[in-house]
C-alpha cells in the first residue's frame with residue numbers, strides 16, 4: 628500500500644510491480660487536477676498523469692497571456708474573476724484557442740515569448756524529474772511512485788483511455804486546498820503550522836542540493852502530517868538560476884500575497900505578517916548557501 632513504511636530514506640528507485648495496482652483498472656479514473664503540462668487522474672490511492680501535447684501547452688500559454696491582458700483591460704473584479712476561473716471554463720477556452728491555432732498560421736501564435744515559455748517549462752520539467760529521481764526517490768519528501776508494465780486505464784473525459792506504466796501515491800489533498808479548508812473552519816493555528824512545515828520542507832530540499840523554482844501551494848500535497856512535493860518540474864541545482872530566483876524573492880514585499888495566501892489569511896493579518904517575516908528570514912541567498920551541501924556535484928555555492 629502507498630502509505631506508511633517509507634519515512635526512512637532507504638528506498639532508492641520506484642518500486643517495480645509485476646502488474647498495475649488493480650484499482651487502476653477496475654473503474655474509470657476521475658480527473659483530479661491539472662497543471663500546464665500534465666493532467667492527473669486518480670483512483671482511490673493512486674494517480675496517473677497524462678502529458679499534454681505541445682500544442683495543448685502552447686494553447687494554454689497563449690490563453691494565459693490573453694487572460695492576463697484582459698485582466699488589465701477589464702474593470703477590477705471582472706478581470707480577477709476571469710483569471711481565477713475554474714478549470715472547466717479554462718478547458719473550454721483552451722479548446723477554442725487550440726481550434727483557432729489549427730487554422731491560423733503557426734507563426735502568429737509561436738511568438739518568441741510563447742516559444743520561450745514552452746521551452747522553459749519543458750526544460751525545467753525534464754531536469755526536475757531527473758534530479759528528483761536521483762535525490763528524492765524513496766524519501767519522505769515525495770509521494771511514493773511505482774512502475775509496472777504498460778497498462779490501459781479508462782479515464783473520465785477525452786480521450787477516454789490512457790496507457791500508463793507508472794503511478795504515484797495519491798495525496799489527501801493539495802497544500803493549497805488544505806489551507807483553504809482550515810481557514811474556512813477558522814483553524815488558523817493549523818494553517819500556521821502547515822506554513823511552517825512548508826518552510827521546513829524547502830530547507831530539507833536545500834540540504835540535498837535542490838531548490839524549487841516553482842514552489843507554489845498546488846505543487847505540494849499533504850499525507851498525514853507531512854508535506855510532499857507533487858511537481859518535481861521546477862527543481863534545479865544550478866546556482867545561477869537559484870540566485871536569479873532569490874534576487875526576485877528579495878524584492879517581493881509580501882511573500883504571502885505572491886504565494887496566493889492573501890484570501891486565506893484575509894481575516895488574520897497578524898499571521899500574514901508573521902509568515903512574511905519568517906519567509907524572508909529563511910528564503911534568501913545567505914540561508915540557502917548555509918544549507919547547501921559542500922559537495923553537491925554541481926556549481927558551488929560560492930559567490
Ligand SMILES: Nc1ncnc2c1ncn2[C@@H]1O[C@H](COP(=O)(O)OP(=O)(O)O)[C@@H](O)[C@H]1O
Nearest residue numbers: 660661662663664665667796797798845857858
Ligand atoms: N500524487 C498526487 N495526488 C493528488 N493530486 C496530485 C498528485 N500529483 C499531482 N496532483 C494534482 O495535479 C496537479 C498537476 O500536477 P503537476 O505534476 O503539478 O503537473 P504540471 O507539471 O502540469 O504542473 C497538481 O497541481 C495537483 O493538484
Ligand SMILES: [Mg+2]
Nearest residue numbers: 662663846858
Ligand atoms: Mg504543477
